[in-house]
Amino acid sequence: MYIAGRAEMQLLDQHTMREIGLPGVVLMENAGAAVIKEVMKDFPDKKTKIAVLAGSGNNGGDGFVIARRLYDFGYDVMLICCVEEEAIRGDARVHYNVYKNRRLPTEEVKDVQLENAEVIIDALLGTGLTGEVREPFYSLIKKINSANKYVYAVDIPSGVNSNNGEVLNTAVKADKTVTFVLPKKGFYLQQGPQYVGEVICTDISVPPHIVEELQLELPRLLDVKMADAALPKRPAHGHKGMFGHVLVIGGCRQYVGAPVYTAKAAFHTGAGLVTLAVPESIYPIVAPQSSECLFIPLQDKDGALSAADISQVVDFSAFQTVVLGPGLGRQTDGTSLIRHVLDELTDQTFVIDADGLYFAGHLLAELKTYKGNVIFTPHPGEMARLAGLSVKEVEENRLEVAKQFAGAHGIYLLLKGHRSIITTPSGEQWINPFGNDALGKGGSGDVLTGLIASFVSQGAEVKDALLAACYHHAHAAEQLGTKWSTYGVLPLDIIDYVRKTL
Numbered sequence: 001m002y003i004a005g006r007a008e009m010q011l012l013d014q015h016t017m018r019e020i021g022l023p024g025v026v027l028m029e030n031a032g033a034a035v036i037k038e039v040m041k042d043f044p045d046k047k048t049k050i051a052v053l054a055g056s057g058n059n060g061g062d063g064f065v066i067a068r069r070l071y072d073f074g075y076d077v078m079l080i081c082c083v084e085e086e087a088i089r090g091d092a093r094v095h096y097n098v099y100k101n102r103r104l105p106t107e108e109v110k111d112v113q114l115e116n117a118e119v120i121i122d123a124l125l126g127t128g129l130t131g132e133v134r135e136p137f138y139s140l141i142k143k144i145n146s147a148n149k150y151v152y153a154v155d156i157p158s159g160v161n162s163n164n165g166e167v168l169n170t171a172v173k174a175d176k177t178v179t180f181v182l183p184k185k186g187f188y189l190q191q192g193p194q195y196v197g198e199v200i201c202t203d204i205s206v207p208p209h210i211v212e213e214l215q216l217e218l219p220r221l222l223d224v225k226m227a228d229a230a231l232p233k234r235p236a237h238g239h240k241g242m243f244g245h246v247l248v249i250g251g252c253r254q255y256v257g258a259p260v261y262t263a264k265a266a267f268h269t270g271a272g273l274v275t276l277a278v279p280e281s282i283y284p285i286v287a288p289q290s291s292e293c294l295f296i297p298l299q300d301k302d303g304a305l306s307a308a309d310i311s312q313v314v315d316f317s318a319f320q321t322v323v324l325g326p327g328l329g330r331q332t333d334g335t336s337l338i339r340h341v342l343d344e345l346t347d348q349t350f351v352i353d354a355d356g357l358y359f360a361g362h363l364l365a366e367l368k369t370y371k372g373n374v375i376f377t378p379h380p381g382e383m384a385r386l387a388g389l390s391v392k393e394v395e396e397n398r399l400e401v402a403k404q405f406a407g408a409h410g411i412y413l414l415l416k417g418h419r420s421i422i423t424t425p426s427g428e429q430w431i432n433p434f435g436n437d438a439l440g441k442g443g444s445g446d447v448l449t450g451l452i453a454s455f456v457s458q459g460a461e462v463k464d465a466l467l468a469a470c471y472h473h474a475h476a477a478e479q480l481g482t483k484w485s486t487y488g489v490l491p492l493d494i495i496d497y498v499r500k501t502l
């Protein structure tokens with residue numbers, strides 16, 4: 001499914017109204033009907049007291065439809081029209097008039113008693129929000145959030161920017177957001193995820209194929225079906241040679257576990273063979289922890305990898321996927337190391353992670369001319385460094401920064417963080433809506449890198465490997481977080497869960 005921002009939603013709505021000829025008031029009626037369908041499913045008892053708060057724009061217009069239809073189904077409704085009648089215009093005014101012509105009751109804003117309601121429906125502000133939330137909405141949103149009731153957001157929680165998820169001063173904290181046509185980008189960016197609750201995307205008769213017709217380049221939402229289709233297929237007659245050989249280069253005296261997590265994640269999820277190339281001083285510690293792997297101890301200098309001997313010691317032609325970076329540290333001459341590796345690679349997929357990215361920033365031109373696929377997996381801090389931006393700038397423009405960087409340097413980019421973004425060199429993008437704080441722990445990223453390498457080695461296209469890896473990594477965190485708690489899930493638990501549920 002695609003996700004859209006304000007301008008794209010306006011394009012889709014306008015196209016449906018102007019080119020197709022379906023009037024806006026019909027779309028609004030459908031939008032209201034879609035919301036009450038959800039409410040009636042969740043609260044079948046008609047005695048439920050429901051407060052609908054409506055603003056002046058089309059989001060408010062949806063609110064008038066919702067209140068009318070809930071009355072007609074026999075619910076105990078309180079419509080609070082939060083603006084002066086004269087401010088309501090266009091399609092919203094049509095539905096306001098319909099509501100009034102039906103002689104249905106409205107309540108004054110000053111009399112709002114949300115304590116009496118069991119359910120609150122927020123139809124104050126939708127995709128038309130600009131700037132900080134102003135009065136009277138600011139105070140109303142505060143009231144909604146402190147009322148401690150079940151809250152539905154109509155299209156988007158009021159106060160959340162639909163383009164980038166920014167919440168400037170306040171926003172409704174919804175339990176469920178019933179959104180129209182497509183989920184909004186803001187649900188998955190910046191503060192947005194903290195406000196949307198469960199997202200239900202509904203059809204209001206805007207034809208879904210017009211995204212392609214209008215040639216809109218929209219990011220997509222990663223879903224289970226996509227992740228399933230993206231998993232590499234394993235023929236029953238497959239042998240270890242068919243499932244690929246992953247090389248993991250990394251580790252230093254300080255970070256012994258990181259390369260182990262990457263290697264285990266790769267091997268335990270189907271790679272045929274995994275070799276760990278680590279500094280020889282930590283080899284005696286690493287080897288007993290990962291006896292399923294092959295080893296190449298490399299020269300080291302003060303407990304970190306020395307680049308000097310890698311070309312002589314490693315036969316790179318044996319590997320389908322090379323990972324560089326987990327636990328590498330910054331004491332090594334990482335730039336030379338990457339250069340040596342690049343000299344030896346022919347067309348293997350090259351995954352650069354963690355401190356590998358610290359050095360890779362100096363070699364973007366060389367990486368661009370490399371024949372094989374290159375994958376970068378930065379977190380926002382690493383992304384900021386690579387792109388020459390602040391973390392704030394990255395976080396405020398995650399989709400744009402990722403697209404620009406991947407395109408300019410010809411790499412596949414996984415921009416990590418809550419709601420990771422996958423970008424191909426040609427600019428296709430997916431947002432991963434799964435995952436939780438169980439992944440907020442050292443080692444999680446190393447596991448994710450191992451999953452990516454594993455799936456590439458088993459024959460998945462790079463984009464598919466990224467989709468499958470992100471989904472399974474995040475899904476494991478959600479499942480284990482529910483089964484236990486998000487406090488105690490460890491990187492090895494993630495590997496074990498993915499291993500058992502692929």
Ligand SMILES: NC(=O)C1=CN([C@@H]2O[C@H](COP(=O)(O)OP(=O)(O)OC[C@H]3O[C@@H](n4cnc5c(N)ncnc54)[C@H](O)[C@@H]3O)[C@@H](O)[C@H]2O)[C@@H](O)CC1
Nearest residue numbers: 013024028057058059125126127128129130132133134155
């Ligand atoms: N035909 C359409 O365009 C459809 C639109 N729909 C609804 O319409 C919404 C978009 O409608 P609009 O574009 O009219 O915009 P909104 O209804 O989201 O907001 C516009 C109104 O909010 C006020 N406003 C904007 N920023 C504010 C701020 N920071 N503080 C206080 N007030 C502020 C504006 O003055 C204006 O009155 C969608 O989110 C959706 O709910 C649906 O009814 C489906 C069809």
Ligand SMILES: [K+]
Nearest residue numbers: 125154156158
């Ligand atoms: K809203």
